[in-house]
Amino acid sequence: MTVKTELLGFEETLGEKVIKAGLCAGCGSCVLNCPFWVIGFRDGKPTLIDECPVCGVCAQVCPRYSFDVEAVEKFAFGRSRKADEEFGVVKRMVLARSKDPEVLEVCQDGGLVSSLLITAVEKGLVEGAVLSGVKEGVPCYPDMRVAYSKAEILACAGSRYTFSDRLVLGTGVAGAFWMARSSKYAFVGLPCQVQAVRLMQMLPNPPVNWSEAVRYVIGLFCTETFTYDGLRAYLASQGMELEDVRKMNIKAGKLVVEFGTGEVKELALEPLMEYRREGCEACWDFSAEFADISIGSLGLEGWNIALIRSERGEELFRAAVEAGMLETRPVEEEPNVLKVLRRLTRRKRRRAEARRS
Ligand SMILES: Cc1cc2nc3c(=O)[nH]c(=O)nc-3n(C[C@H](O)[C@H](O)[C@H](O)COP(=O)(O)OP(=O)(O)OC[C@H]3O[C@@H](n4cnc5c(N)ncnc54)[C@H](O)[C@@H]3O)c2cc1C
Ligand code: SF4
Ligand code: SF4
Ligand code: SF4
Missing domain, CATH: 3.30.70.20 (Alpha-Beta Plaits)
Known part of the structure; x- marks a missing residue:
């Protein structure tokens, strides 16, 4: 297809x-x-x-030119979504968190993303992972990284609410090593980046077999990202410097900022919307609907929700469970979580429709 x-x-x-x-x-x-x-x-x-x-x-290969949902789903999952699959094709949903204290120390939520990557690299399922990390010496400034070890994966852990415009370019590394020695890589990206990688995989007669070079596509839930300068300016307007920030999280309409000193401050999210990237306004995909496995937290404390969508996603998740990396729970234990997923999915679709109309 x-x-x-x-x-x-x-x-x-x-x-x-x-x-x-x-x-x-x-x-x-x-x-x-x-x-x-x-x-x-x-x-x-x-x-x-x-x-x-x-x-x-x-x-x-442009996800914003003409993106044929049905064709991409048939390519990635072997079928298109059923009428009642509001979050796209999903084989199963599960709650999970890492059992590894080193992961839990640095991760954003439950450390599922990092645990899957560590498993994939350590079990030899992939040679490395193409990730968004932080530019050296520039706090929160997103940069592409290719990680080959647990230490390199953990150096990229945590969420930055800025956009890595070099991340998809980084799959070129995976492509080069696939051509040289049939290497396989994992990729972690936001929904727009996942869509782009899928379209690359669907190209007829590409120089690289992207489906093999990028073996696992892990998607992160996403509402929006902000410009780096805008984020810095907003924090500065509140008397804060990005240099002092250890972690940021967006929760219930607040930007929660954790400092290296351990102090935590909550800022209103609304003023930051001035700095939302223009391209995010037309984006309708909240839960990375075309990834092998899509991951978010939906407000769960220290846990992730995973939407396993493909056989490859299942293979990777199973490998991490078998490696003793993960603790899991049924989604039914958190009935609110699907309501939140539905609300955020619908809200993003409405925003995109309004922008495109
Ligand atoms: C911009 C952004 C918006 C998000 N919005 C939501 C949301 O609205 N609701 C929700 O439930 N979850 C959201 N998430 C996902 C959530 O923040 C966590 O990434 C997810 O729950 C995985 O947690 P973890 O502990 O497994 O991640 P970790 O194990 O800490 O791994 C995080 C991974 O994310 C990658 N990453 C970090 N920043 C970026 C970035 N800017 N671009 C691409 N990759 C990145 C890192 O390379 C790392 O591999 C968002 C994430 C990002 C980056
Ligand atoms: S050469 Fe082809 S891919 Fe490059 S800009 Fe022109 S149409 Fe696009
Ligand atoms: S950067 Fe991405 S979204 Fe923008 S034109 Fe190129 S392929 Fe399309
Ligand atoms: S909102 Fe959409 S376009 Fe913006 S960063 Fe997230 S996935 Fe990409």
């Missing part, structure tokens, strides 16, 4: 219908996949840096 091929150039497709329309998610998939290397990134947006030979590839 492949997405529709249109032989149109960059300006007619992405330039007009995505970037000028304010819909660009900034995922970088077009930049990575242009066979002629004529797309560059400027201020988080793709731009032509040389003449476009009109091959149509960039439009095929």
Whole structure:
């Protein structure tokens, strides 16, 4: 199954219908996949840096140009969602948290993401993982990382509410090693980045077999991300410096900021909306609906909810359980959690519909 091929150039497709329309998610998939290397990134947006030979590839890998939900689901899961599957194709849902104290020390919620990655690397299911980490010396500034060990995975743990525009570009590393020695990698990304990776995997005759190179696609739930400068400015307006922050969390309409000193402050989230990235407003995917396994917390303290969507997602989750990395509970023990998931899913769809209408 492949997405529709249109032989149109960059300006007619992405330039007009995505970037000028304010819909660009900034995922970088077009930049990575242009066979002629004529797309560059400027201020988080793709731009032509040389003449476009009109091959149509960039439009095929752009999640904001024409994203065929049914085709992507059939490709990733072997079937499209049923009418009652509001959160996309789901094999099963489960609550989980890490049993590893080193993971629990640094993770955002229950440490499920890091535990899956550590299992995948240590059990040899993948060679490494393409992740969003933090740029050295610039707190909270997102940067792409390729992690090959537990220490490198844990160095990326925690959530940054800023956007890694180099993350999808980082799958190029996985692609290069797949070509060199058939290596496999895991990928962790936000829903727009997961969509981009799926479209890459669906490309007809790509130079890299992306389905093999990116063996596991782990998606994070996401409502929005903010510009780095905006986040810094908002904290500064409250007398805070990003340099002093150990962890941030968004909970019940508040930005909860934890400092290195152990002090915790709650800020109103609303003023930060001024700095929400433009491309997030048209985004309808809350629960990373096209990942092998989608993970969030939905307000659970120290636990994650996992939506296992594919056979690969099941394989990875099972490996982590068998490795003794995870404690699990049935979702039914937290009846409120599905109500929250439904509310956030619907709210994001409504916001996107309003933006696109
Ligand atoms: C921008 C953002 C918004 C989110 N919004 C929600 C929400 O509304 N509701 C909800 O339930 N959950 C949300 N999440 C997911 C949640 O914050 C946790 O990431 C998730 O519960 C996994 O927790 P963990 O303890 O398993 O993660 P950890 O084991 O700590 O691992 C976290 C992983 O996230 C990756 N990561 C961190 N920041 C980014 C980023 N900016 N882009 C890509 N990858 C990143 C890291 O590389 C790491 O691998 C959001 C996450 C992010 C990054
Ligand atoms: S050469 Fe192809 S992929 Fe590159 S910008 Fe032009 S149409 Fe897009
Ligand atoms: S959404 Fe991604 S693929 Fe589409 S134009 Fe923006 S950066 Fe390129
Ligand atoms: S809301 Fe999240 S998934 Fe959607 S475009 Fe923004 S960062 Fe990407």
